[in-house]
Amino acid sequence: MNAPAPPGGAAHSQGTMAGSESGSTQLILRNGLVISMDSEIGDFTAADVLIEGTKIQAVGPRLVSDAPSIDCTGRIVMPGFVNSHHHMFQTALRGYWSDALSADYFTQSRQGEKAAFHVYTPEDVYWGQYAGALEQINAGTTTVVDTSQCTETPEHTDAAVKGLISSGVRSVYAFSPKAHGSTPHPSYAHPADITRLRETYFPSDEQLVTLAMGSPVNEANWRLARDLDLPIYSHVNDEAAGLHVEKLSQLGLAGPWNTYIHCTGLAASTWRVIANTGGKVSLSNMVEQTLCTGMPGMQPALDHGIQPSFSTDAVSLGPTDFFSQMRAAYALQRSRIQERAIREEVIETDMVSTRDILRMATIEGARAVHLEDKVGSLTPGKEADVVVLNPQLLNAAPLNHVVGAIVMLMDTSNVESVIVRGRVMKHAGRLLGVDVASVVAELQHSAEGIISRSDSPRVLLTSCRS
Template structure:
């Protein structure tokens, strides 16, 4: 995990994938540009425990390590488990052992959860994490130059075609690590990483190592990049055997099969031959509105597909998605601000499709899940309320706060293919758990648990974050992270990227 990144380059000897590996293949060239290129966190042995870690339990996540989260308001998201105004969660190793009130667990260390909401970690089903050094660079931009007003400043021209091709492996590594840690800090314990920066095998390795070092759960979407070194998808066998040979790890693998690529059919076939889920963008406002109908006519629809956005698509397309069991990921704030089309939350629900939520690109919008949940909650209710005010009476149900949390946890885990591991606080599942402060000034007094999470909280309420039983954030601070060094690396990476692409940074 991230604590392996020590404050000297000697920890970077060896080939990627080996125990204690460096990142030599992709950090060696020009590492001085980032100073000590790998020095983004410092282990406790080197710097002493931070003050906020003084009372933190040691060795969490180890096979026989037992602890109990005691006395919080438990929102399990599992109807068979239930919720508890004051409940406990018993964890051993990386698994949840029991959930309920007044659990008896002799020998288990007690973690006081009083004043917190204890719930599953959030799941982000679509995030281009490699763009972290470009945060807010395109805050006012649209998706594409679609020939309509305002399209000159757009994502495809600026980020995808101009800046992405100049990324080096170490730029990708830094961005992936920083974004992963930032989302952990905000309670997003799982990500579907759609980092479309696989220019070379070294770039792909860099992304995977960034995910590994962060210590959080991820579905890595193997994707093409740009430039002469791009060998996608011919590197699939290597990365699958090198990094994904075990199913008992935090990282799993998916195939990026973008339908705007003329070779998408071949890519899908390769992914399916390898038993991988397939992830693709689908945006009707840029000419893909009826593409699902074609895919269905060729017999290629299936439950192994994740369609990102699915905005402005046809009625027949929605029916095909529903009939096939295909999955949908909605990034509502991005879709509204970048002109993807109206986020299809109601279209999905009308067809019995339960969408997951996602953050998309930090060059335009924040990647915290309180923003995602609140946006979907207010949007769906605004649309239905407006219909009611217009005189309609046969209306869909309004989303509740619990519904939205379910999209952010249960449905996210399902779309990522990880329902058997995470998404609910269920005995036998892995312990991806949040403690959210409900006694903070922006929430207290606590009157409704789902309502507090969706309508009141923000990332400042994320007190403790646990991934596979291991504490990654404790009492409001990430564990073992030297953010000063990481920030300096990101700033140097940003400066390089803009200079290499000939793009000006306009601070105001």
Template structure:
């Protein structure tokens, strides 16, 4: 082991962190990793295609209920998806498999992997800590326990690079397990280049499609936006990889103008939280009036903003990411679902903070689906006419897949089962007890399913979860590392951990 890794500082380009956290490496090969990790169920291991995602390897997902999310491809009660290497080759009934290995998908819904456009993965060790908390202390009793004070001003200040790595890695793998194949990680933990490198290493180690969100940390931040250039050149110069980059441009931090400038110089999207609770409306209005919004902007939450700024964002082609359960629970403001739709801004969905709410996509879809319908239904019961259209289950699946890909500028690679795109695919068990009998595919996904229905997950054609089991993961070791990080963080932040009270 190298000296720096021994000190707990994961180094980019060093393989030791991956060997520390993942049981099987590329050196032993996918087949050997599968046989080792699935030894408790050898029948499953023997049934799994080998070498998936590699050039020349062809796999046919046969006989599933195909939900493509591409109108040009269509949906099929029973059809196949043919994969060559990391790309989708064809979608349709009775495809000629040729030399392809077969994945039998009868009783499975075959669809694009879910996309989370805003997730603070560095907080994984803080899961459920602020389940009853709100965003900021506003003088109410609930405000005494708040995200701004506890997470941003206490916990985030004491993270070491090794804490960043295990939190990011564990959070990524947990989302892979629930079918999220793409994430924008809003890490907010870039206290040093070593912290930033630890984030990148963890995202690489997780092996899923990730957008590295270089958001300013807290404390001494003056030199860190400049590190964006190094990070972009060192880790994100190629488009032919799973990792891409977004520049954080938080307008509540002094000097945000420089971050916007750097992001646009680097040609990456500029993302930011836009929340009225933090008093952002005046600054946001100024940017709108100055014509600063663009199609490269990702606005997270968009609560409490003026009609003028909303129209400017829509006219500029900016994207909106909604975290509906968090916005409702943490007093960000009412989720502006209808506002976005009225302006023909198709939003994406995001999980936000696991210290308050789960990061699974089914919770995000169901919350968005039921809240928008509650708004419209209440207006209908009050006798209003010319009401907005009720969201359908297919609509919110689109938000959780294709619209997320568009917002992250990845729709040329993912978001739908379109031939030529990379094979980010999930197989959802529609024969399970919570779904049987299947009567409506989108409805089953949105209104009935949960994490337990995620059977198989592919990222760029490579199987990462097979028949309910994550691959290449030593979960007990990872859990121990995460718990050790949690214990350190609570102690270093001076926060007492009580399992029943905060």
């Protein structure tokens, strides 16, 4: 391979283009098995993807170009995954609440001055965001929405934004109220600080990291977001929150700018409002099942004509790679439709396919995060967020069903190369310009500090039986 210049370390500026400030640098992915996720372009058993600067220039067989190349023979080339909801500050607490139910998680993380989320320093936030973003890139997720909730002080919020920008991931920073349970910083309040954030970090919508409003279903916050022309991300975890959405819809505040997270336990009337107003849906199929917050909304969304996107939710609860999310969604929907067929004594044929699942993990995700004009498919003119998967490993070879292998068989070990906005972030299975060991050491240090300052117990071996 003629390797392009590495990204030049972990520090990326918001305006930097791929390999060149002029945007003229080219890169071509040669002879890959291309899954474009663009119905007009389709798939190819052997084709090239030409990248110029930050954008996809062309997709097709035997493109004429003398650009530096990556040989993708025997590899799958596809758009990066889009994660429509994450809480990345939690990365140092990875897996801490693996056994928790919903009440445990919310109580232990937020209730009281010494709850885990209230003892974070800005440094803890920075390393959580930075490492969490690298984890996303490493696993082939090129766009992630950070529904940030560790907004204790302006310094915490600044650290969150800087962690995202430093990583080089494409991200939407959804500025959210702090996890409740203690007194806000006196000089600071959500959502008012969103104006300062916009002026300081987000002067343009063309940046790699952009701004959104994260808010519960709240009239004042939604009005402010509409005034600022920002997308709105809202956790809608139960029927009451859904009924509140219906009320705000009557005020003209519900529309295609809304992304509704979880959508568990919603009334049919709420689903109809979401569908009729063009609202987007973000489902965390894995965590919603393990945390027992309610049955994920996959089937009701489909029943109402809504194509859902997928999200990981909190890393303290479960995995944040998209292979896990796709399998959780696929298994759940197939089992639910089968159960319904048995209960209603009908032959049910409305099963989702692995291609449906891959579509939800890519282009539907792009629609749910309001970036469908930029990412989600390998379409000339879109920004070059591309993943190269290696199926020639023991978990995926021989390759008999390409999309089936991505959804049912693969994991992060198959993610060979990752490109974000034309910049190679991972190549030959390694993140470029990142000292992973030192990042892990920072996370370990952060985890020890958070646990020692909080009233949270150490849980390292609680499930072991000797």
